Amino acid sequence: MSTSTSAHQWRFFRSGGFDQVAITTAADLQHLALLDPKLWTVLNCPTTGLEFDDKTLAIMDQDGDGQIRVPEILAAVRFSCERLTNADVMFAAPGLPLSSIAEHDSxxxxIKEAARQVLAYSGKDADQLIQVADLQDSTRLFSADHFNGDGVIMPELTTDPVLQQLMVDIISTQGGVADRSGGVGVNQDTLTQFWQQAEHVAAWHTAFTESEGQLCPLAGETAEAVAIFESVNxxxxxxxxxxxxxxxxxRAVDSLNPVAGLYxxxxxxxxxxxxxxxxxLPLSAIAADKPLSLTTGVNPAWAEKIAQFSAKVLTPLLGKTCTELTYSDWQQVSTQLAAWRNWMAQKPDSALHTLGLTRIQEILASDGQLALQALITADLAASTFADNLAALEQLVRYQRDLVTLLRNFVSFSDFYQGETKAIFQAGTLYLDQRSCELVLQVADLARHATMAPFSGxxxxxCTCVRQGEAPIxxxxxxxxGDVDELMVSGRNGIFYDRKGRDWRASVTKVVAQPVSIRQAFWSPYRRMAAFIEAQVQKFAASRDKEIEAKTTSGVADSVAAPAAAPSNFDIAKFAGIFAAFGMAIGALGTALAAIVAGLFTLFWWQIPLVFIGVMLAISTPSMLMAFLTLRRRNLGPLLDANGWAMNTRAKINLPFGAALTGLAHLPAGAxxxxxxxxxxxKSRWPLVLVVIAIVVVGVVLLQQLGATPG
Structure with a gap:
């Protein structure tokens, strides 16, 4: 590889207000490490919330921190170029040809040998492509009947029925270990544990054989006698x-016996x-050095067990029928059964007891342990295939996905060229007769809402829900389009994700910004109309309440008190009110007359210019603010808020913005x-008002003409 950037001629395209590198050839990949990072569009991106294969990102994320950075991108590119005979295959359709895998080193x-085995296991010919799907079925790649390098062996790995049965016994008593084939088998740990437990169980049984006379004072009845003894001990x-x-x-006698209140x-x-x-309660009434009567005065709750104890334990061990149990007899019986009880206490805690002593002795006498150890060793020796298979999967995934990631990392060609959606575009939102293509998933709403408004x-x-899925x-x-007073919280739409699934979307928050110069031009008039409408509604509501209050109080007063004498009409007061109204109307008329008179002093072609100038004077501030906002509208803050490290502004100008939001249009030819x-x-009032306006203008014009000298 050349050490100077002059050895490779880069090609750039301009979009989004900045120059972006075009990655279209193998040479571009081979020289990517020489490209100045300042020319990269992104410096790192998260591994979550993207329309991209999660496992490919996990393989690429070498340090596992959930971020893909420039060094990890370059490492993936270097690995791909080193392991391919021709890097042009990276730009081909998904699928890796066997012939494209370089085998210049071990x-x-x-990797190539692993690829051959994958093709064979998949039932493919050598000239067919290896796909990612061919590497997903571990039960086929790591079949139970061949070594797979995980150190776990299964009964299917051998044809010896003795070893197969031994593995079954080990799995049933120790539990199975997961094998790469998907089943369960035996590894070195479970084999060692099984053999140790088998030896302990056999030794425990041997101790019984050697001391059976001492352990079993009642021969075959000893176990039952000990169980009864334990129940009353x-x-x-x-x-x-x-x-x-x-x-x-x-003095302790009274305290040691139950108090009368207990009954x-x-x-x-x-x-x-x-x-x-x-x-x-105590077994019997307490007295100093009193033997335990076995027939009378026994606690009713224990009478049956004491009778059992007397018949099954005392009589056989003492050689006589007892009506009472002295402390010395009790010690003698306890001593006679102590050996059996101690032996049972030493019983190994193992599931191997279910196999029986004969089977355990048969296993220990065989060479099964050495045979299974040899199989485990052979399986571990085959770990090379598993390692090569992991490298092969990495290469196949990079061939399918890496160039796509580069076109959304080194450049934003997928986003700006429009042939495919970018990996950060989550889908399409349909809302109020429009489709929005620039849709991103948001993991942290609070963080996103603080940064995203800077995008302009x-x-x-929206919160999107779908049955059987977690909300997003x-x-x-x-x-x-026109979005004045369009979006309010609670409105609903439909969101289609990249898999084509529909989600019910509910608007939760709106960040209002200008969308177009045309919208900004009409925005003052819309605000003025909305203000007037609000004031009229407020005035009408207040008058309605006032009339309702007066009506209610008037009716109440008329019921509660006799009718009052009518008050005298104050003509002076009403004369003043009428005079005030007349002066206001006169002032408005004079102002209107002055405006109209001023307009008629102009030539006819100047009058429209005056109206246009007035409208521009009103709308220009709003249009100027919209222009400045639209000029800085860019994608960067939206992605930065999602954990990206943007290296450029990535502008969204008006033409590109129009492509990202589709409006409703009738089909061609409809x-x-x-x-x-x-x-x-239709109402006649607009026509009447127009006629009145024409008459007023005509009167004013005639007055002006009459006042003109000569």
Missing amino acids: VGAG AKINDYFVRCQLAAFDA DALANRVVAGADQDIAD CYLVY NIVAALTA KRSLHDPYAEK
């Missing part, structure tokens, strides 16, 4: 400890022997009927 050879110990305390101090809770309800309140665009924020927030720029059966009837 890495390239490995704590309660009998509690009884003897209480009796020992009573012997230690006679009050049982007085007014049906009592059952299994009640917990009864079971919590008329912005409409968008902002649309209205760049053409027939239109102007007859409206519900049109409002």
